[in-house]
Amino acid sequence: xxxSGDTLAPGMSALVTGGSRGLGLLIAGHLAxxxxxxxxxxxxxxxxxxxxxxxxxxxGRTVRAVVCDVRDERAVTAxxxxxxAAHGGLDVxxxxxxxxxxxxxxxxxSRAFHDAMATIFDGTLYTCLAALPHLRRSSHGxxxxxxxxxxxxxxxxxxxxxxxxxxxxxxxxxxxxxxxxxSAVSVTTVHPGLMxxxxxxxxxxxxxxxxxxAWFSTLSGTPVLSMDAERAAEKVVQAVERRRxxxxxxxxxxxxxxxHGVAPTATTRATGLAARTLPQPPADDHPHPLRQGHVLGSxxxxxxxxxxxxxxxxxxxxxxxxxxxxxxxxAGA
Numbered sequence: 001x002x003x004s005g006d007t008l009a010p011g012m013s014a015l016v017t018g019g020s021r022g023l024g025l026l027i028a029g030h031l032a033x034x035x036x037x038x039x040x041x042x043x044x045x046x047x048x049x050x051x052x053x054x055x056x057x058x059x060g061r062t063v064r065a066v067v068c069d070v071r072d073e074r075a076v077t078a079x080x081x082x083x084x085a086a087h088g089g090l091d092v093x094x095x096x097x098x099x100x101x102x103x104x105x106x107x108x109x110s111r112a113f114h115d116a117m118a119t120i121f122d123g124t125l126y127t128c129l130a131a132l133p134h135l136r137r138s139s140h141g142x143x144x145x146x147x148x149x150x151x152x153x154x155x156x157x158x159x160x161x162x163x164x165x166x167x168x169x170x171x172x173x174x175x176x177x178x179x180x181x182x183s184a185v186s187v188t189t190v191h192p193g194l195m196x197x198x199x200x201x202x203x204x205x206x207x208x209x210x211x212x213x214a215w216f217s218t219l220s221g222t223p224v225l226s227m228d229a230e231r232a233a234e235k236v237v238q239a240v241e242r243r244r245x246x247x248x249x250x251x252x253x254x255x256x257x258x259x260h261g262v263a264p265t266a267t268t269r270a271t272g273l274a275a276r277t278l279p280q281p282p283a284d285d286h287p288h289p290l291r292q293g294h295v296l297g298s299x300x301x302x303x304x305x306x307x308x309x310x311x312x313x314x315x316x317x318x319x320x321x322x323x324x325x326x327x328x329x330x331a332g333a
Contacts, residue, residue: 013087084134100203132144143188144187200216
């Protein structure tokens with residue numbers, strides 16, 4: 001069995017985890033727009049229903065939606081097998097499901113690390129293991145895409161659980177790429193930087209939660225620092241389509257990755273300086289429950305409140321546009 005060229009052909013089958021909103025929804029939309037038969041997985045059935053309608057209005061195509069918690073290996077295997085049976089195989093699989101926790105590591109506590117690993121790494125691992133046998137049988141040569149993050153390349157403060165899980169995804173992607181070398185299957189790991197997906201409403205915040213929400217939503221919604229979500233999704237699909245080993249999106253992410261590779265000590269010192277500008281942990285030093293962005297109020301500090309209001313505008317519009325507007329369980333970063 002040999003690989004096809006670098007083009008996704010109409011009629012190819014594709015599956016996207018975390019495909020009900022944000023980046024995953026846009027990736028699924030781009031795949032459907034190229035004529036692929038798409039299945040999207042996520043935890044929330046209502047959110048999936050809206051996603052199906054969103055993609056149909058955008059592309060005129062109907063996608064399959066399957067309720068699935070990627071933390072459950074049996075559920076993932078069953079969903080992947082079901083998608084393969086429905087479409088006569090699988091040609092493209094993109095593991096995108098994730099959560100984002102924003103808080104100092106000590107404040108977030110070990111549970112945040114376990115939750116991040118369960119959704120981001122375990123969910124990606126289960127998807128890969130279930131998908132690879134089907135991708136090996138693809139007549140087009142299977143394509144497997146893993147969504148990492150700049151946080152896998154440089155660990156930013158107050159995002160440590162997320163970065164640890166994404167670093168594990170990076171290692172998984174690179175290892176699977178090596179193990180599938182010379183076969184009909186390609187493995188691509190994509191590391192986006194900040195994107196305007198509206199994920200600030202679904203991200204979880206701890207410690208001085210309103211203050212954490214303010215800086216995160218501001219940076220992730222600021223042009224130049226963050227990337228338009230539509231463009232990011234197109235770049236992801238192109239990287240998987242062209243069977244690239246790795247793709248790092250946004251100039252800021254590429255610069256951070258390069259700086260860390262050349263001067264890791266200096267880069268870590270720089271992130272340490274940045275940490276001093278972030279909200280400090282509560283005085284009690286105990287883990288605090290994390291709360292999603294959509295339930296949080298404005299930051300207490302006046303200058304942060306003003307900055308947040310200005311910086312959130314684009315991200316709030318993205319949240320409405322990409323199915324993030326209604327509260328629901330984490331599905332895609």
